[in-house]
Amino acid sequence: MSPAALQSLLPSDPSSIAGYRLLGRLGAGGMGVVYLGRTDNGELAAVKVTHADQADQADFRARFRREVEAARRVSSPWAVPVTGADPDAPEPWMATAFVPGPSLGEAVTAHGPLTERGVRILGGAVARALAAVHEAGLVHRDVKPGNVLLAVDGPRLIDFGIARTTGETALTSTGMVVGTPGFLAPEQAEARAPEIGPPSDVFALGCLLAYAATGRPPFGTGAVDALLYRTVHDEPDLDGVPDGLLDLLRACLTKDPDRRPTAEEIAARLTEDTPGAAADWLPAPVVRTIAERSAAMLALPEIDATQLDASDTGDQPAPSRRKFLLLASGGGVALAAGGGIAAWAALRDDGKEDRKAGPTPKKRRWIIGVHADLTGPAKNIGRAQERGARLAVEQFNARKDKPFTLELKVSDDGGDKNRALAAARVLTGDPDVLGVLGPTSDYTGLAALPAYDEALLPLITVSAGSNMLINANLGQGLSMLQACPQHAIAGTCLAYYVLTKTRSVRPGILQDRTDDTYAWQYIGGANFAFRQTGLVPVPRVVPAGTTDYKRVLGEMMAEGMDAYVHCGLTPSAVLAARALDELGFTGMKITGQHVFEPRFPAEAGDAAEGWVLGAPVVDATTVKAASPFVAAHRKRYGAAPAFYTGESFDAVNILLQEVEKAAKGGKRPDRTELVPLLRKVRYQGVMGGYVFDAQTGELHPGAVGTFMYAVENGRYKPLEFAPGGPPKKRRT
CATH class of the missing domain: 1.10.510.10 (Transferase(Phosphotransferase) domain 1)
Incomplete structure (x- = not known):
């Protein structure tokens, strides 16, 4: 630690x-x-x-x-x-x-x-x-x-x-x-x-x-x-x-x-000599991290420098940081730092640390960050999330009793996991940022997570459902709250929906390995749900780039497949839709979050009609409690809110609620102390209720979940929330 x-x-x-x-x-x-x-x-x-x-x-x-x-x-x-x-x-x-x-x-x-x-x-x-x-x-x-x-x-x-x-x-x-x-x-x-x-x-x-x-x-x-x-x-x-x-x-x-x-x-x-006091066996940024963390020991209470002479009294200048390190108890900081002093010495700039303080620091600001894909493949989702965050901040600032004035700071990763860490550091490096909405996708989230965990800066996502974002085995997810179901949970919800709405006895589940992690989580959840009720699915796993879906799905139909769960991305879902249409398949056809985009019905055409899709979002225009939010969005942007806007509005308001509670008497809270408070939240937002696991930050099963849509005339028609468990009595 x-x-x-x-x-x-x-x-x-x-x-x-x-x-x-x-x-x-x-x-x-x-x-x-x-x-x-x-x-x-x-x-x-x-x-x-x-x-x-x-x-x-x-x-x-x-x-x-x-x-x-x-x-x-x-x-x-x-x-x-x-x-x-x-x-x-x-x-x-x-x-x-x-x-x-x-x-x-x-x-x-x-x-x-x-x-x-x-x-x-x-x-x-x-x-x-x-x-x-x-x-x-x-x-x-x-x-x-x-x-x-x-x-x-x-x-x-x-x-x-x-x-x-x-x-x-x-x-x-x-x-x-x-x-x-x-x-x-x-x-x-x-x-x-x-x-x-x-x-x-x-x-x-x-x-x-x-x-x-x-x-x-x-x-x-x-x-x-x-x-x-x-x-x-x-x-x-x-x-x-x-x-x-x-x-x-x-x-x-x-x-x-x-x-x-x-x-x-x-x-x-491995005959390489041990490093001794040299720092060059590690990358410079790692050495810098060790140095910074070793220096952070100085801020801990009651770690005091050893007096050189007990008779020294009076107006003696305080020891410099370097002297502090050198004078600290030999059995204490020096040994505990595990080479941290060598790291500090390797990176420090002599003369800088002993200078007198500069100008009076600027007045602290109160900032909410947004980390999103605003220019890449998921830009429609990212921009919707930014709008939701902006509306929440503007609504807060419009209050006459507001205890402070908020600002919004946006960092765009372009949907590129290679840019995600730098985008995160724009926000974690600003000490005035109190919490962050985002990131938009699983893999930018995974790439950015180390920066947020290191800073213990609260991070709430409404669209990144990978279970790897909260992974105790890898020691990550310290800062994360997932205000959306994890993919494996969403997969079980798809299966429960099939069980509730059909008489299926041989459901088929197919994994497209183009996005192996996402598909594995979905197929694992669906398989668990089906087997929980005694059904044995017809399974298939196809490599990335597979195009002959008619052959694969024909084989599954020959084995008795009477409902179809697609665990994969939009391109393969389009191919599957066309193949099932040509094969005359009449059972339920269902898929998940990463196919829920305008591209699927646009590219699949008539073959997409009747497909059912589950996603962690609700059409805000269908929610009575969201009417004031929808009106505010229309006034601000001239249109109804897009998917993910309302959930982002709720997520930022969860952040603001806890920041305001922690800001006793207008005093700025320590952002590193907010995550445990946020994970204990029970919040009723415009899009539904939010409850988190206090230990992991994942969404509680009883909170907002997977909402179902059907493709009708080339559009997504809202249906209902997927059931959170198997039906008490199967349809027969």
Whole structure:
């Protein structure tokens, strides 16, 4: 965990635990809370405290004790050490040394892959840490980018929560996959418990190093089932791995555990020296991040410089930041920073930090940001979202009792994921921005997310439904609220609609792999819903670029398909519509969000008639409660609001409601404290009700959902909300 993720303590939080003064929250989940703690001599630690109700469970306390014991058995400079623990306390806790650097996943996502030298240093250090793990008779079982923290003097392996003694199977049931898909071995993917051992960690290390070298996992991304299948059956994608590392990574990633090298052998083959105090093994932006986070330690309460002379009194000048760093307790900040001082020294500009303060800073502004695609493929959606945000801000400013005046700041990513991070930094880099609406699409959202998470700047999307935007395994989604259903949930809604409206007994579901992640989420949700009611669908997966849909769909009809769910994008939906029309198919034809655009009925023509589409938006002109909003939009823009405008209006008003509540007495709130407040919101907007999961920020199933439309005379005719569950009694 990093200082960028530090949140204020809650009133219910303790102020200290077993000699650790608690300075803030680093994270929280269903099992407990992780705090940033400090000892009396200045040492910083990540203090993990379990919930009392969990501690009452004997099996949970036993697992926690095993985690503590496992971490204590590992002795390596490249593994984060345990500095204290009490598994028998009323609320069991464990403290580990605090490393302020980013995780490997965060660094690669934000700044790209490492150099070959950087990968060698990373691999050598993590291999040595794993060698120590294996020497202690343990298997880590979760070597992934989120579990490797970066410091200038080398990486640190963390998290022994699922580590197990070699050969231990009592807690690894047959059929239970343990680890992170995309970074686990084939024997883990197939839950072959007796075969899981040190070679499994070596395979995961190979995945980790391929990711560090290329910026992508070697078995791709997407739905869990797809990742597990590729891990077991496909060859790794090592395109872009430096030639000097290819043979080693291929050896690590062989399917046969017995043919993989040991961790000691990997460390020996990666002969690059350890970095010491040099910062050049990491990209400069990563070093800068480490330096900034190390410097942020100075702002924490009661970390004081050591006095040079107890007799020094009177009007002595305050120590400069450099002197502060050099004088700070030797066992405290310097060690806790994990090389942060070296990073600061590598990047600082001598003479600048000791200058006197400049002019009085400008008066702070109150800004709401919009991150959208305004000029790219989804520009119609992005512009609608901007209009919704602008109306919300203008409505707020028109209030006579407004406590402050708002501004709107817009950043356009053009729908290009390569521009998304820069577009995000336009907003996160402005300290006056209090929250952001957006981004418009899944992939610009994923590319931009590291900037928002690092700044802990609230981010509300009404159109990006990828479940990867909130992914605890990758340590991301700290700032995100999804005011729309996730794609997998939307897929279940499509299936429930089929079950409610038809007599289907053999529904067909087809995945177009053009957008593999989106389609996998939809088909997974639909398949779950159908099987929940005992139906066995007719499935098909077609490669990107497939054009012969008549043959594929004809085969599905021959197998008894009586309803059709299309999990893919508009071009393939157009081909499917034409093919089904030619084949004379009369069952329900249904698809989801990424086909819900004017292009589908325009290109499919008569073949689109009767198709049903689900999307996370409602036609505002059909909602009685939205009448004042629709009138305001007509007055402002001369037309009825487009899809996504009303939802954006609601999302910005959710932000404004919580900002105003937090602005007690007109005092500007700390934007980093707003996300937990927003996730507890129950808000009734003009387009419906919004409730979020307090831990993840995803939309609660009981909130606004997927709305259904039918194509009629080339237009989308509003129908109703899709059911949130299977019908109590099937139509017969």
